[in-house]
Amino acid sequence: MRASRFFISTLKEAPADAEIVSHQLMMRAGMIKRLGSGIYTYMPMGLRVIRKVEAIVREEMNAAAAIELLMPLVQPAELWQETGRWDKMGPELMRVKDRHGRDFAIQPTSEEVITDVVRSEIKSYRQLPLNFYHIQTKFRDERRPRFGLMRGREFTMKDAYSFDRDLAGMQASYKVMYDAYTRIFNRFGLKFRAVAADNGAIGGTGSHEFHVIASTGEDALVYCPTSDYAANMEAAEALPLAAARPAATEALVKASTPNATKCEQVAELLGLPLSRTVKTIALTVDHEQDGKVTRQYFMLLLRGDHELNEVKVGKVPGLAAHRFSTEAEILEVYGCVPGYLGPIGTKAPVTVVADRTVANMADFVCGANDAGFHYTGANWGRDALEPALVADLRNVVEGDASPDGKGVLAIERGIEVGHVFQLGTAYSESMKATFLDENGKPAPLQMGCYGIGITRILGAAIEQNFDDKGIIWPTALAPFELVLCPMGMDRSELVKAETEQLYAQAQAAGIDVIVDDRGLRPGAMFADWELIGVPHRVVIGERGLKEGNLEYQGRRDTEATAVPLADIIPFIKGKLAA
């Protein structure tokens, strides 16, 4: 490519609404252009990166025997009604009526359509397994679009869907996709981590998220450096901090703790470590039957320094549809204002649910169910009834024991860019997508789904790879692998001739090269390419040429290296292969 025939548009300053570095740098490098909130035009420079991402994804999907098709963007509401998602999904599902008043969804994902395709195409177990994928524009009407391509409304996604005859087959298909994703992210040249994830409301039997590691990532990734355990925060299991409950050593004392409704305040007031305190969270579950609502009350107990994990709470038996109790409910049920609740004296109809760590605590501090008072030296059995339920309710923290028993947990930040999901038969059952098994009996298809956020990869790659000059693309994703920067091409016939020859040689060697023939001053030219993040740069200058040399500088290098003219192509090829 010649820069004079391409479109390069860089900015000194990022627009004010670009909050994070990848958004700022993509705007400054002219990769994207804002059309509306969360809606971007992919400019020529950005589109080249997207195409490189797509090509790698496509190659690995094909190699994994997934078959490409293309499903429509505008999808009839009827299919979404069959699975119930037309009602279940909130305003993030964009809905539109056609000229005849019929309802359609602008697709955020295509489970319904692929299941509809497959239910009419698959008749027999002999046709299985099958895996279909497409790379398509999607729309999700985010409440608060931001961060450029990281949380846009219109975006590009690869979604694949596998169909199997049984659970074992589906899990094998899942493994094939998991491995393909691992190859894909390795080929991108990004540091990433696959973590076990919660299956969420959709059910199913397992899922993993693929995260690009970046200190700015929104998600906390939990892993064990000495084993292969890895999970996201929602799914990472917290073991009890003590294996067994110690014996009581203190007497129960009711302490005055006026205006101390938080554990931090109580610990400070009493001069005790926060880890000796227990906090109480009051939940309500509403049951409606025949128009009459009955309520169930739960008291959750966590160690004062721990964080509640809402996903885990939802998995406690009876708590799938919980909410926080209102102040009025608390007053009525506990006879006490919030901030002073505790398990001592708490009994039916309240169900006490203790976190695993709390269940093994002794001599702890808790609310006295009396405004302005806490107990110290509280103990299970002696002072409070044994908790009705013991469960994992909290987020893990660094240093917790790994659930696999092979070390302690570490936490890092990541950006979710892929998700593989064992769907099971949720969609095939609601949409009656069956096949005839070996005995000629209809059975629901076992499904998996597999997504990669194509455009999000760009943002994540930048969050991981940038410096104060701009983007540092991994070679596999860079809009160009190599930029040739001639110095004074218009003044020096020698520079011009050598540049043209080198350009031709690089192209012949299969290098994705751009020659900057715009005639800019060196400073402006270098600043552009450092901002855009092309990984390899060769400067062609008259002085160097007279000595038979060119100047090579890698994007992460602090200074240039002189390379003999005759060696430059093999030298670059070596760098690209590294």
Place this chain on the structure above:
Amino acid sequence: MRASRFFISTLKEAPADAEIVSHQLMMRAGMIKRLGSGIYTYMPMGLRVIRKVEAIVREEMNAAAAIELLMPLVQPAELWQETGRWDKMGPELMRVKDRHGRDFAIQPTSEEVITDVVRSEIKSYRQLPLNFYHIQTKFRDERRPRFGLMRGREFTMKDAYSFDRDLAGMQASYKVMYDAYTRIFNRFGLKFRAVAADNGAIGGTGSHEFHVIASTGEDALVYCPTSDYAANMEAAEALPLAAARPAATEALVKASTPNATKCEQVAELLGLPLSRTVKTIALTVDHEQDGKVTRQYFMLLLRGDHELNEVKVGKVPGLAAHRFSTEAEILEVYGCVPGYLGPIGTKAPVTVVADRTVANMADFVCGANDAGFHYTGANWGRDALEPALVADLRNVVEGDASPDGKGVLAIERGIEVGHVFQLGTAYSESMKATFLDENGKPAPLQMGCYGIGITRILGAAIEQNFDDKGIIWPTALAPFELVLCPMGMDRSELVKAETEQLYAQAQAAGIDVIVDDRGLRPGAMFADWELIGVPHRVVIGERGLKEGNLEYQGRRDTEATAVPLADIIPFIKGKLAA
């Protein structure tokens, strides 16, 4: 590709709603699958063809220095309001509100967005010319979607937009695109014709349509076999059939023509050729000012055997916004019922507009402005006032003189698949997209736009190339160039080994090959590939192999040719290069 790892799904019968052969064959060959009215999933076999179309378009666009980007599908209404198209476009523009109630269009085309991109990016004439294109999903909410991909609602289109500093520059950019389109359609291997087209309501200075020739085409293409004149029916100029008006030879006679309101009936009743009659069309133009409507009346005259061309009528001075007069208006203005109107005695306030041919007629037959009567022997000047206006009002017919004076016109049918358009400054002026010229003065950008209906190409290619067995793809568009059909691969080690070797050789030779390893019977296997339309087929059978031969058959061949095993790859390469 191995058929066992691909998805092939053929049907014996096309669904009842498939009216035309391309729609029927695409459904039967498993290329598309209907999701809703005018909305299709592109199945793996069909997507391969789409990708081949896209690749050729992309290569030629890039070679013509057009720069690829990707504009969003969901576009803010504000831009469409700037150009007035938000109101002007009818329900074919699909509109949607986001969660905040803001209006958006699902793009049918991207003039507004590209003009918005360019107005913020282009500052100086030094940045021009520029040409941006994208290949993107579009949506047009057709009133009556049909014909499969030929008139779908969701479709894929390549649209390019050129920006120049002046008219001459824009026309040069237009010529570059015209030539690129010619190369593209040649590379597709389709018979096509570029015809001058009317610019329509959008204005501008010129446009051409590219049509794939097919007897089933919806459009009539007018061309001169002995010159390079070509236009669509709307734009093809009709010269007067006689160069000058002959002298009157008959006396004016008022003939009784009861119940003969059509020229055909009058000619039959009077025993005269239809070409001696003149038909009358009464039009009204409404002028509204200060809430008061005034009306202007026009009488259009055509020879009885000619067809009115509405586009030409719209270009007659004063007739841009015409409508057909109501029966009440006709009774009031002409004092006569429709079917008996004529120019004799017709005067102000009616304006008589004669087609060029009618203006040069003598001794003609026309309505007598008296119910049940026509005149014969009517003549201009002597009997009727000379027409106030003479204009080209009719469709040309085969045998008409070519407007370039170089022969006579022929007509064939075509399917519009491309359109190049000189937009001029219509969009840049309404959206204030200006640049600074050499004198530092702002000037509106001169624009062109250039579309190719990517998915429509599939339908058009099939309408031109099919037989009773199925589709006959031109090699450049075929989902696969070559299919290998082994006979009894599971029974014969020899067949299996030779098939594998040939498959590897074909791949190594860069041939897009599929091996049918599904284990079907020969009849079913051949029927599939003839239906799908793969242009080259090689059968590997044990008997032939023992004689050292394979059986080659081209899709249009009536019988197979034995080709020595050693020669087959060069033989196929030769066929592909042909």
